[in-house]
Amino acid sequence: MPVTSADPIIDEPYRQTAEEVVAALKTQPQSGLSLTEAARRLEHYGRNELDAVPPRPQWLKFLDQFTDVLVLLLLAAAMISAVIWLQERDTTLPYEALAIFAIVILNALMGYIQEARAERAAAALRQMSATHSSVIRDGDRRSIPAAELVPGDIVFIAEGDTIPADARLIESTSLQTVEAALTGESLPVSKHVAPITGTPELGDQHNMVFSGTTAVYGHGSAVVTATRMRTAMGRIAGMLEKAPDEITPLQRELDRVGKALAVTVVVIALVMIGTIFLVSDISGFSEIFDVLILGVALAVAAVPEGLPAVVTAVLSLGMQRMAKNKAIIRRLAAVETLGSATVIASDKTGTLTRNEMTVRRLITASGGANLSGTGYALHGDIQLVGPQSRGEPLQFELTRALTAAERANNAVLQERDGNWSVQGDPTEGALIVAARKAGLLPEVLDARFARVGEVPFSSERKLMSTVHTDAEQPERLVAVTKGAPDILLARCTHELVGRDAVALTEARRAEIMASNDALAQEALRTLGVAFRSLPTDRPDHDAFEEDVEHDLVFLGLIGMIDPPRQEARAAVARAQAAGIRSIMITGDHPVTAAIIAAELGITSGGRAITGVELAAMTEAELDRAVQEVCVYARVNPEHKLRIVKALQRAGETVAMTGDGVNDAPALKAADIGVAMGITGTDVSKEAADMVLADDNFATIVAAVAEGRAIFSNIRKFLRYLLSSNIGEVMTMFFGILLADVIGLTGAATGGVVLPLLATQILWINLVTDGAPALALGxxxxxxxxxxxxxxxxxxxxxxxxxxxxxxxxxxxxxVGTLFVFDAALPGGMIEGSGTLAYGQTMAFTTLVMFQLFNVFNARSDERSVFHGLFTNRWLWSAVVLSLLLHACVVYTPFLQDAFSTVSLNTGDWLFCAAVSSSVLWLRELSKIATRRIGGDTISAGVSERSA
Structure with missing residues (x-):
């Protein structure tokens, strides 16, 4: 849609101030666009997506089904057969040509439908895994699909986010982005909000962020100035190549198996054709043609050329089921790998626990306090404890500690329809809730302590600081810091005792750390808070660095708990029963980690390795440790990569979870990278194979089970298709080779001697390889x-x-098909009295029924066919449908002419069914033997993995 003069489009927004850009785009930094205006702009500008390659027309996709060489040969054969009929006119209609043509069309339709279904499933999955953005609309901060952004939207950018559109920065706190995708510059670019003069290149527009780039440090907010093809990425989109379709290892292997079968079948077909010419009295072009078309039909029937489409459909449908259960698979290959996972290495917070932190304890110099309530609701009380529980010093210390915790904070507490939630880090949300319980109101704190700077949290420092003005003491700035108690305490020189800052002694430091350990023994996660005063005339007033995190005054310890998920313990036990070891990796205190791990059943009293210990280990030492240790505490994201590689060297197939930017290398290196859908950054999601929509460990285990089920189903229909197709090939080969033995030669009246006709083989392939195989999937x-x-x-x-x-x-x-064929014909090993057409119809029916019985066998290589016999209604429907279609071929006069069949009586059907059921009973006997031989081995394998 063309842009009108009323539309807010800004040229060169980097030249203007942030306020001017916001005004020109007719929006507000505090409230954003209204929902009505956002909807209007979305309709006008369109979805925030690059123009896609025009979809291939459906009729061309249908024609693609006819590009296979064997299919083209069949079409050519149908045409030749029609020409021969025109010359000879030996039947009312060219039945053979019509039958071949109809079967080819039906096969093409089935292939087209399967591929269309797979495409729809893949499109639905792409929609489920679409990037979301944090915006403010109608004054509420909310997460929306990035495709729904419009010019004028106020977006919030955090470390790890992928920038969803071109935008002019309004606020920037140490924000850095990587713009290599646009500029080729691999180093992060620092961002600011000041206007830029001149005509800078794209890489020098430091007050702009661009679609497709990534925030790697700090955070900020910006107003969207361009979406879709108007972005810098959109302008160079013409140079981007369409990504190739993903080919999984499974599909590559199936392609290899299919080609090997094709070569084998072609060789067999050539041998068979040669044998026919040797043993039969072939004369005339039509008989030669019949032999050649038989070879082509046999090749078409025996080669499972539709396997890739069936596999894609089954994988995609399975992925949709996973997505409904909160596990979004981003790469098809992950489905295959899930079934072989032997280790799940999981973060603790939010994955094994609820990620709803609640402050339980505060400890300061004069005593402490217990807080009641759970989650983010503002229900609960604060009870002072200790010798000075009624004294003013303790009250003052607690107020200062909670004030510092609330200010050194980027989370937003929200209430909607009576439900409280946190936008941002759950730990920071818990601190805000604790401050509110203490009566510290946001408007009061904002009025006194206005933020003027921030030193963002980093996993290396394990600290986060903010700097504020103090309205009551305007001559100073206040820096407040929160972080890991051991690291924070090392940067403190004093402690707040009452209203005074008292120098910290070594004895007092030891007491504080003992209190910290006591909280950890209660499975509480601990944080320290501290502050310091700064002069207002600092030369770097606008650029605060880590130097503000020294010479601090320690305020106290805060203990909070993130309770284990109720379903996590059951999931750990389920994984253990499946031979999968669960490993906990956390940044928490090792004692806390060990307690939670024991409660979940991950370990029973085993030791936890800390990040410091891990860093000091040699590769050989770590290789030994990962085979025994299940808990890793106080680790950095960089340590995850070492753990993954050590587990893989031990022969493990590793699923690794992560949510931060620094987790990306470990997620890439793991066999299955699992990103958090709620707390995870865009970078981690892009690096992962799977995204957890609910950040729940139980979802990983459920996805492993689904992955195993999908892979098992693929094996089921492979077992079915290959055994059935090999049965067809062997029946034809040995039927011709043993023509004299089974009475085929005597029944023939001259010409080509065949146990089954080409059209009959093609029909078997269509009826039995279609619906039943898909139902197994x-x-x-x-x-x-x-x-x-x-x-x-x-x-x-x-x-x-x-x-x-x-x-x-x-x-x-x-053996069974040739036995029935022999029994139907005069002569041979078993005397019969039927015509050749009757014998072929009996063999035709027996082979169809063999395959329909076999579909139940194929459900397992070990389990009895009667186990869960009626659990798959689609399979029974497919079998009934196949039988009805075959009955039509046997009894409908027009189809009798097309497929050279004759009507069968009830006794004939019962005889065919009795013989064809032998595949069921004989396979049952072989399964019993397999279970007796392999049962002990399987049980031992599970026990060994669980141990």
Whole structure:
């Protein structure tokens, strides 16, 4: 839609002040756009997305189904068959040509529908994993999809966020962004809010942030100036190449298996064609044509060329189920890897716990206080404890400690429909709630202590500081700091005792650390708070650095708890039963971590390794430690990478969680990187294979179970398709090779001697390889899927034992079909009295029923077919549909002519069913043997992993 003069578009916003840009865009920094205006602008400007490559027309996608060489050969065969019919006119209609053409069209339709379904599933997943942005609208801070941003929106930018649109900065606190995607500059660029004169290059517009770049340090807010193709990224979008479709290792392996089968089948077809020419009296072009078309039909039937589409559809549908259960898979390959995970290395806060911090204890020089209430609701009291619990000094100390905690804070406490929530860090939210319980109101604190600077938290320092003016003492600035007590205390020289700052002695430092350890013994997470006064005439008044975090006055310790999730303990036990070891990685105190880990069942009294210990370990020492230790405390994100690599060297398949910018290397290195959907940064989500929408450990375990189920279902339909197709090939091959033995030669009246016709083989492929195979792809998960050991690392999708079962079933089909064929014909090993058409119809029906019985076998290589026999209603529906379609071919006159079939009586059907059911009983016997041989090994494997 064209832009009108009434639309707020700003040229060169970097030249103007932030206030001028905000005014020109008709918005407000405090309240943002109204919901009505935002909706109007969204309709006018369109969604904040780069113009996509025009979608391929549906009719072209349908024509793509006919590009396979074998399919083209079939079409050519149908045309030749029609030409021969025009010359000979031996039937009313060209039934063979019509049958081949109809089957090719139906196959194409099935392939097209499967691919369309996979595309829709993938599109839905992309929508689920879309980037969100924090904005203010109608005065409320909220998270919206980045695609819904419009010019004039006020966006908040935090460390790790991907910038969603071009925007002019309004506030910047040590904000740095990486703009390599636009400028090629790999170093972070510092941002400010001052106007820029001249005509700077894109990389020198330091008061602007650009779509597609990443914030790596600090935070700020900005007003959106351009979206969609008007952004700097949009202007160079023409140079961006369309990303290729993702090909997973599983699909590559299936492609390799398919090609190997194709070569094998082509060789067999050539041998078969040669054999037919040798053993049959072939004369005339039409008979030669019949032999050649048989070879093509056999190749089409035997090669599972539709496997990639079926696999993609099954993976995508499985991913949608995961997404509904809060696990959003970003890469198809992760589904395969999930089933073989042997270790889940998880953050504690928010993943194993609720991430709803609640302050329980405060300890200062004169005593302490206990706080009641849970979560972020402002319900609860403060009870003073200690020898001076009724004294004014303790009250003053607690007020100062909570004031410092509330001010050194970037979280926002919100109430909506009676529910309280926190935008920002949960720990900071808990501090705000504690301050409110103490009667410290935000308007009072804002009036006295206005923020003028910040030194952002970093995982290296484990501290965060803010600097404020003091309206009651305008001659000074106040710096307040919160962070890890041991690190903070080392930077303190004094302690607040009553209203006085008293020098810290070594004895007093030891007492404070003993109090800190006592809180940790109660599984409380501890924070220290401190302050110092600064002169107002500092030369670097606008650029505060880490030097403000020295010579501090210690205010006190704050103990808070993030209770374990109720479902986490059950999830840990479930993972253990599946042979998966759970590991906790946290920045908390090692005692706290050990207590929570023991409560969750991750470890029972085992030791915790700290980041300091880990850093001092050699590679060999760490390799030994990771095989025993399940708890890592006080670790930096950089330590995660070492832990991942050590676990992988030990042969483990690792799922690793993370949420910060610095977690990205570990998430990339892990076999399955898992990012937090609620607290995670955009950088961590981009690096991850999976995003947890609820940040819940139980969701990871559930996703592993779903991943195992999906992989199991892929194996099910592979087992079914390959065994059925091999049964067809072997039936044709040995039927021709043993034509004299089974009475086929005697029943023939001359010409080509075949147990099944080409159209019959194609029909079997269409009816039995379609709906039943897809139904196996959505088979319900086995109840004991999480009682089995993980799939060995590097194990192929088709194992040696699977191949044995596949050929065993193929052999049963071959023997049984040829037995029925022989019994239907005069002569051979079993005397019959039927015509060749009757014998072929009997063999045709038997082979179809063999495959329909086999579909139940294929659900497991070990479990009895009668276990959960009726749990998959889609499978039963597919089998009934296939039988009805085959009955149409047997009894409908038009289809009888097309497929050269004759009507069968009830006895014939019962005979075919009895023989074809043998694949069920014989496979059951082989499964019993497999269970007896392999049962002890499986149980031992699970026990070993759990230990």
């Amino acid at each position: 959505v088979d319900p998960a086995d109840k004991d899927v999480m009682r089995q050991p993980p799939r060995p690392r590097g194990e192929g999708v088709i194992t040696g034992r699977m191949w044995v079962g596949i050929f065993f079933v193929g052999a049963i089909m071959t």
